Amino acid sequence: MSDTAAQQPVRLAHLDAHRYRDWVARGGATVIVPAGAFEQHGPHLPMGTDALLSTTIAEAVAGRTGAKVAEPFAYGYKSQQKSGGGDHLPGTISLDAAALIAQARCVLAGFLSQGVENLVVLNGHFENYQFLYEAADLALGDVRAAGGGGGAAPSVLLLSYWDFVSEETLAEVYPGGFPGWDIEHGGVLETSLMLHLRPELVDMERAVSHPAASLPRFDRLPVVAERTPETGCLSAPDGSDARKGELLFEQVTEDLATDLRRELGTS
Amino acid sequence: MSDTAAQQPVRLAHLDAHRYRDWVARGGATVIVPAGAFEQHGPHLPMGTDALLSTTIAEAVAGRTGAKVAEPFAYGYKSQQKSGGGDHLPGTISLDAAALIAQARCVLAGFLSQGVENLVVLNGHFENYQFLYEAADLALGDVRAAGGGGGAAPSVLLLSYWDFVSEETLAEVYPGGFPGWDIEHGGVLETSLMLHLRPELVDMERAVSHPAASLPRFDRLPVVAERTPETGCLSAPDGSDARKGELLFEQVTEDLATDLRRELGTS
């Protein structure tokens, strides 16, 4: 019995290597690598939030574009106080720069050297970005030095999913005005998305309302612990709901899929 | 509403950080870190087999011991021809030694520095073992240098789950005689376990019967590709079934749980 790509699992970990080999050999293969973190997200969201969100978004984008999804990076770079509350908080287990770069470099170079033509690193943890960029740059160098990759010139795209939230969506999700991505940690965006996608992992009864964190314009290390709200969230999840989550999810995955199709010339 | 540990998710990624903090503070916390790989497993098993198996076994052991399960290492050390068919095969995406050591070192040191008293690295990919050992040794040094960890002296246990298969189980699973762990890649053990635990990801119609690989007593690099059977399996999954998988799973998780309880003094 033969099957079509559409019937195959979108998650590469669920696919066998022979089908993978054939899929790559057909040309134009795109693999999305979700990047997350293992990080405290307050009392109402699970510690795996970032990887869960980036993986779920990756799967939806893959479903719309014919791409496939690699296993996520489940641990991310150190949580910073101004974007994630800080690396001192219990429940935040982080990689240092060298570890994250090394891991991502190997994985990206591995796919490229097997003929995958396009890699999309879909980031869901703010602090990861620059280290994933370094990994992508080094991986491309590795593949070149090894004489490598498939026929076509490979490319790596790197993005954080929130950069695809539109102005219109922002206006709906934050009717009182968007407070800025910097304090969106455990706040309305992540909580709403989780309520839509993984409601069984959210406990809104434990959510706490509190003013948004007011942090200085610099980073300070060691952190002054009391600058992070006690919950560990930088802004409260007040007003989060599954409908906002659905809106965010649908708009972002649609826009992301559209951009990928346009950029990579895939159908 | 308060909840008990038994009602909480066994997977830390599904737990919130406040409950995690309280759980650690009660003392004696044990976290199991599953280690797998992203590796071809022939035409009938998915590429994520090693991480799926080690994670599922970890969850079962955690359920029996009160431990909790961290996110698995989804990428492993380079597949070697004599134990995994070789790193040249499509569908095998590997970390080099430095990347695997760095990742595991950060994660292990992270849990230890937050007061987790016992870490169990539960390995499901043969080639990982020595690199995980190095990571554990370095992580303990890091925690010591940082003045570290919780009150009790922390410990790290490292094991591969197949080392807990008993002689009795082997006799039942391999009625014709056990061929050795070295060629158990994509063979009866892994296939039976997957048929028991994740049957929807196994396609026995695609399984191929062939003689076991006959490999020299040395490793050779670059590999002589034709020494690996075309399927990528080192032995055929002939005779695999879900009942054997259940037997393996139940015996191994029971023995593993027993050993952990005895070693760590947990209930």
Place this chain on the structure above:
Amino acid sequence: MSDTAAQQPVRLAHLDAHRYRDWVARGGATVIVPAGAFEQHGPHLPMGTDALLSTTIAEAVAGRTGAKVAEPFAYGYKSQQKSGGGDHLPGTISLDAAALIAQARCVLAGFLSQGVENLVVLNGHFENYQFLYEAADLALGDVRAAGGGGGAAPSVLLLSYWDFVSEETLAEVYPGGFPGWDIEHGGVLETSLMLHLRPELVDMERAVSHPAASLPRFDRLPVVAERTPETGCLSAPDGSDARKGELLFEQVTEDLATDLRRELGTS
């Protein structure tokens, strides 16, 4: 003849080690480490712009706060297309992540281990930030592991100087509306500052007017070279002048000095 701190050079490289030793021994010593880059800045600005600006700002802040200024990091992290035009452009000589982290880690740990109580890393090259953060975190760990530092608990502050530009200043400098920091490379901010501080190094006759770069929401590697304007600037320096530079410089150094005094309790 004794001299006072006020008579001493603000630049540590110009001070002798005996005076430095005495200054540190008096307690509360703050050292500002400017971070820049060696990077193309279009046809009208010199390649050393980032280090020149961060060093000059550091000296002014030091003059207002009693801090002293270490030698700048004259080479920075790889220029990214969306913030610096890209690392492929002639005249951009970059460090990779490991090199930048290692250098900054040694320098920061060095000052801390000699009893300098506060370090301020004053960044002038967007791409550096996360790697400097990692360096600061590792350096503090090094000092702790060595049993170290002076009497008081040391701190490291990290900032990019443009984060201290006020809304009022923005409104004056960009009367037509602020286009965003992301495309401020070789544009009005840097050009005006240089016209105020180092006019002999700016050649406005070579400046080119062109629309701001329009870049996608993702990073792509290898870069699509034509997405960067031919000048290498992401926005044109149209409307730059020394008066705007002076305004920017005075407001930023004053605010920065105020924040440092408040944060570090120095006079």
Place this chain on the structure above:
Amino acid sequence: MSDTAAQQPVRLAHLDAHRYRDWVARGGATVIVPAGAFEQHGPHLPMGTDALLSTTIAEAVAGRTGAKVAEPFAYGYKSQQKSGGGDHLPGTISLDAAALIAQARCVLAGFLSQGVENLVVLNGHFENYQFLYEAADLALGDVRAAGGGGGAAPSVLLLSYWDFVSEETLAEVYPGGFPGWDIEHGGVLETSLMLHLRPELVDMERAVSHPAASLPRFDRLPVVAERTPETGCLSAPDGSDARKGELLFEQVTEDLATDLRRELGTS
């Protein structure tokens, strides 16, 4: 308005990238990279002495040869007791081997990959030499692996400026006999050069006369602190003057320029 190379700044950080690009494209471009240190030099010389001297000598050589000067390495390898008094002294902020190698490797590879044909690393801090050598060797390997560099085979020259002091100059500078380069730290050579080149940074009133350090034939770690004279200088600057500095400077730059012209075939 076109300009000629002669009118352009000799310091690359002061040049714009377009002129740099055109200069490299004309072929035969030589870039001198000065290497220094941030190191105590006794009570009469500034901590930046090594970088100041190597940069100034580099500029003079560049002026005589048509080369250009990159930004100096302002931090150097750990000061050793037998050549710099020791790394334990306040005011000495050092890089470890990995950091210095990584930094220099990136910078050298960067220039070579852009088509600069000759690099001259002009060292002014004894302890740097072997690490700069390693960096040059690795950088050339990087460029080869990347398929690299300009048309001509690139070369890297590495030297310490004092190796170009002639016997005649030595005889004039040290009329009582040359005591050896090993104890020339903060002594007559460096002091005289600084008195000639940067007199405003030298304070001869603070200079102390003392016997030259008498150090064993081995290095010992941790250092026996009292083996270094209290000043931090290994020999006293007695008899230093600007005239000797001028003699040293003129002879060394002339000989260095002559050697470079002969070796590199530049005019």
Place this chain on the structure above:
Amino acid sequence: MSDTAAQQPVRLAHLDAHRYRDWVARGGATVIVPAGAFEQHGPHLPMGTDALLSTTIAEAVAGRTGAKVAEPFAYGYKSQQKSGGGDHLPGTISLDAAALIAQARCVLAGFLSQGVENLVVLNGHFENYQFLYEAADLALGDVRAAGGGGGAAPSVLLLSYWDFVSEETLAEVYPGGFPGWDIEHGGVLETSLMLHLRPELVDMERAVSHPAASLPRFDRLPVVAERTPETGCLSAPDGSDARKGELLFEQVTEDLATDLRRELGTS
């Protein structure tokens, strides 16, 4: 006077570089690199046992095959409790993973880049194996990236000498039944080989009889010291003698030589 290869020393360290050059140029050169350790081996065997044995076996194999022997790796990876008693024991001086990999990588790449066609890494310390494998893999990548090696495609073979002990030999050496390689540390195999090859370094009067170690199925770190017998041996050397050593030595070297000839096509 010309000499023949047979008259030349088998140990490369005893050969001059000109003869080495000529030998390599004749084609088909095979170099054996012995890997050992500096490790406690109980009260009756010297700490250099592993390197002594692997080097002596390498010399014998070289004598039978025309190969030559490089200097051994005299320090090995950390001794693990289940195979070597543990790294905490006095007299065990170990390399960490990065150091062993780096050393072996350089040496292997060095020989390959000079045209040696076959490298055989002959391991005599259990814990080394995976790190030597990584080194071999990386070295081959280095040579490829450098455009390298001699005319023929180079190969690296990696083996531990005990994997060549035949069933027949085992039956003679362990008449009471083979207890398994895992507890063969300082036991009958190593002691008998040393009694045959280096009797002057064995002191059987100091040998202690004790039951074999009984170790759990997992590794634990930090080690529970009392699980290692007081001698440091995992099994007692009872019944060791030079005749068994000779049998082991002759059979292993003969089989190893046969396998190498067959695999490498050398005479």
Place this chain on the structure above:
Amino acid sequence: MSDTAAQQPVRLAHLDAHRYRDWVARGGATVIVPAGAFEQHGPHLPMGTDALLSTTIAEAVAGRTGAKVAEPFAYGYKSQQKSGGGDHLPGTISLDAAALIAQARCVLAGFLSQGVENLVVLNGHFENYQFLYEAADLALGDVRAAGGGGGAAPSVLLLSYWDFVSEETLAEVYPGGFPGWDIEHGGVLETSLMLHLRPELVDMERAVSHPAASLPRFDRLPVVAERTPETGCLSAPDGSDARKGELLFEQVTEDLATDLRRELGTS
């Protein structure tokens, strides 16, 4: 039967761990670590010359001082043209900086952490020195961070044996005037020492007389191959003989032993 230290082997690899443990426990233990290289030494000297000489000298010094000798570092840093002919020559197999530092760091930290109070790194390959220095510095930091070492404050001494050749010896060995250590590669010093210590490994019939190399004052990479004499020696071994070797050996070992006794307070 008890034995005395004097009856024990001076080479630690030949000693058992129990005797080693007792020796260290008596206090004041000094271990000498010889460092060599695997390097071409012309047509008349073996490639292992540097390690052979440093090890033999170490054994003699140990015999005079009660120290013991660890296994030598048999591979050294890259041969440089101005001191060893260059790393491009067949027969020279080198470590890069990271590998040599890592290896030496582990070995030195290992001995120190077991209570060895004094380490003497006895270098026999010019290019190694700075990297061994870095290793010693890092190893001491490791031991400190681990809370380390024995009771007394440990020390590491680092030296190259030729720095102990006296003026009187030089005058006898080089009656025509000493040409400088820089071109002593495969010349009179090494050849005479080998003729005294390992005459069976020297083939004076193959020695070639030629003028000393005349090398520029800079290092150039890639090397200009023809600047190294065809033999690979930087000066000819003309006039070498075993009597000079004996003189050198006796004087150097005596002076070295005297210095160590004085410095370390050992008998």
